[in-house]
Amino acid sequence: MxxxxxxxxxxxxxxxxxxxxxxxxxxxxxxxxxxxxxxxxxxxxxxxxxxxxxxxxxxxxxxxxxxxxxxxxxxxxxxxxxxxxxxxxxxxxxxxxxxxxxxxxxxxxxxxxxxxxxxxxxxxxxTYGAARGMKDFIMITLGTGVGSGIVINGQLVYGHDGFAGELGHVIVRRENGRVCGCGRKGCLETYCSATGVARTAREFLTARTEPSLLRSIPAENITSKDVYDAAVKGDKLAQDIFNFTGTILGEALADAIAFSSPEAIVLFGGLAKSGDYIFKPIQESIDKNVLNIYKGKTKLLMSELKDxxxxxxxxxxxxxxxx
The missing domain is CATH 3.30.420.40 (ATPase, nucleotide binding domain)
Incomplete structure (x- = not known):
């Protein structure tokens, strides 16, 4: 600096x-x-x-x-x-x-x-947060979409055109993938953004029959915050939504680890504040899917920047x- x-x-x-x-x-x-x-x-x-x-x-x-x-x-x-x-x-x-x-x-x-x-x-x-002093890390922003910033050898990766590092648009589901705002199907952000969590909630509520606190909210109004609030109150369906979301994000992050071997992956955004409900399934999914030589080497951290x-x-x- x-x-x-x-x-x-x-x-x-x-x-x-x-x-x-x-x-x-x-x-x-x-x-x-x-x-x-x-x-x-x-x-x-x-x-x-x-x-x-x-x-x-x-x-x-x-x-x-x-x-x-x-x-x-x-x-x-x-x-x-x-x-x-x-x-x-x-x-x-x-x-x-x-x-x-x-x-x-x-x-x-x-x-x-x-x-x-x-x-x-x-x-x-x-410069100011959880990645101070790190030369290799990946930032994942979980908001309306999924954004990413990839730092390798202390340099942000921009690619030859300035647009490198769009992990939100890696395709994570090829069979019947969800339609993305980018026009393609199955992008990570259709599952793991705040919007993606709300989509999952609507799908789960339709496909499953068990009682859930989320059933008292009009389906089109459900937000990721509603899912979190229900999960905290012990709602099994809401907790399953987080497990589903974290599993998919962990699979994608296991792939990301394979190409840049980051010291840490830092999660930022409202969804990241769901604590163990999202961090646990992400970590389990990374551990299950990452290549052996990378096992246990990449920390999963919460952003330290004040909201x-x-x-x-x-x-x-x-x-x-x-x-």
Whole structure:
């Protein structure tokens, strides 16, 4: 991390489909000021950038001005680190290829780097969290989808085009695989995201007859949090949903271990907070499926980034690397 006293801060901007959160972060990973706007309220990207800057500039002024900022890091869906562009993001209001890093650089005069949200989370974990000091680890984000950031020899893997590391779209079920938002069938994220857990719940409730607390909720409204709440109360069907989900994720992670032999796999996101209900079946499935030479070598860890700050911290970590 290249920090100096003249420029003790970085800015992190996390662009989600609903909200954009941004903040100023110091070298210890403390978010010293933050704010947010609604992403979807701006159909023109220029207006959106203006609005972020309008809200960010007072925060900068209150903390020593733009001269104190080493760089800006942006985490965004379909963000390409090499080009600083967001490319064909399905959940954002702007279509096509958007030169977002350049727009912020021009507007603020501060060097700006951009990558996708899961890669940003991985860099954040390596800079401030559970992967500090690790040179080989895989970050798995379990949210609306399944994202991943893969670090090998201390470097995030971007691939030749900037889009490497999409473990959420490895195909885990070829027979009757679930349809994925990407247009293919059987992707990991259709089973192991928060959305995937809700899909499993609906399938289980239809296929099975035993009583369950989940039957009192309209099927289309069930969330992964509902499944967790039921599991904690001893609901067998809910616990089986976690076992099913963890088993599939563990199989995919056993394959991932085979290609990069990571020191750890770090799980991040709401679903990861289900504790043993999800960690236990994942660990058992990894142990059962991993190649012998890797057995017992890769730790399964929970992210150490504070939820409220995680997105901003992850994005901000990119800022330290800018010259």
């Amino acid at each position: 290249n920090t100096n006293m003249e420029k003790p801060y970085v800015v992190g901007i996390d662009i989600g489909g609903t909200n954009t959160v941004f903040g100023i972060v110091d070298a210890r990973g403390t978010v010293i000021a933050s704010s947010s706007i609604k992403t979807g309220a701006y159909t023109e990207v220029e207006t959106y950038v203006d609005e972020v800057c309008k809200n960010l500039l007072p925060l900068l002024e209150a903390n020593g001005g733009k001269d104190k900022i080493k760089g800006i890091g942006v985490g965004a869906p379909n963000g390409n680190y090499y080009t600083g562009t967001i490319e064909f993001a399905p959940n954002l209001p702007w279509k096509g290829v958007i030169p977002l890093a350049a727009l912020f650089e021009e507007r603020l005069g501060i060097p700006t780097a951009l990558t996708n949200d899961a890669n940003a989370a991985a860099i954040g974990e390596m 409220a700050d995680a997105a901003v911290l992850g994005a901000s970590a990119l800022g330290w690397e800018l010259k």
